[in-house]
Amino acid sequence: MATQLNNSVSKAFDILRLLGRGREVVSAADVVAELGMNAVTAHRFLKTLEAEGALVQAAKGSYRLGYMLVDLGDRALEQDRLGQLLQPLLEDVTRNLREASMATIYQAGMVVCVARARSQRSLSVDIRVGDKLEAYCTAHGKMWLAHISAREREKYLSSLRFTAMTGRTITSRDMLEEEIELSRKRGFSYNLGEREEGITAIAVPVLTHGGRMVASLSMFGPTSRIDRETLDAAIDRLKAAAAEAALVLYGKGLTE
Known part of the structure; x- marks a missing residue:
């Protein structure tokens, strides 16, 4: 019936x-x-x-x-609850790509890990739930900066004190703004060894039907294993996972 x-x-x-x-x-x-x-x-x-x-x-x-x-909305997207909902999707991403994956939220200029799936390969990167990462030098952070309000982004950028984590870290506001805009336009963002030497990451947003970003998903691992083919495969898989996440969080009616 x-x-x-x-x-x-x-x-x-x-x-x-x-x-x-x-x-x-x-x-x-x-x-x-x-x-x-x-x-x-x-x-x-x-x-x-x-x-x-x-x-x-x-x-x-x-x-x-x-x-x-x-x-x-704040109660529904509480960190623990959000992490629980996204965890199975991350497990699938890691199983498919054979590299670690992570989900984050944005808090006061930092990205916070709410769920992660570890790679079973011998060389892996360990990120734990609750870890906080800088926004300006991470794939997750660039994606969040591309989706927060213009006012909030300006507040972040005007108070930012750049630190060169590696030789690849962006340390110029103009360059970071260009990267943020590029990330917004293409729908994904990179971290090419900008926070830690030898670590590559790619992230995509999880969006509501109205376009508000509620989480970010990424694949990351040693640069030595992640070539262009791996990145291209990761973009498609992460975007599919983001669509699945929106469906889990908001249902079919709000994602069509």
Whole structure:
């Protein structure tokens, strides 16, 4: 027997999704035009969502997302929970590519490992859950810097004190900004021995339907084993894993 769904709940989420497409506010007229509701029903849904804290009235007749949703989102993406959800995907990535993999979140200018799968090969790199890495010299960090808000990125860059970890570390703001922009455009980022000599990494973002980055996935290992063919294979596998992660986190309806 097919599961019976509550249409009112579905309609409420349809309204909330209108605000996940680059739109800051929504009105009853928007709901009527885009969702086909009548004006009275649209108004009632908006007022109910406002009363529950999911929406906040930005101006007369227009609403923005409320902080109740931010609170729920923070709880849903709590480090331990996120790591648990992503761990099986990392295990598959490492099994396929035969190199270590990792998932991170971004906190105060650092990337934090929330899950990782270790390679069984004799020469491997050990990163542990909870480890924090610098953003400017890591593949994960570049990807995060490409997706945080312009204001947050400016705050990070203006206070950054570059340290040359290796001879390959980027130590110029202009060069780092170019790398960040390139990472955003191509959808993946490299670390070619920039934090540790002889270590290569490639990372991709996990995005919501609205384009917000919620995690980063990477493959990494000794440069001596990671050639161009390995990197190309890693890009495809990591992007597939990121799509799977979005499906696990948000379901089919929000990733199509």
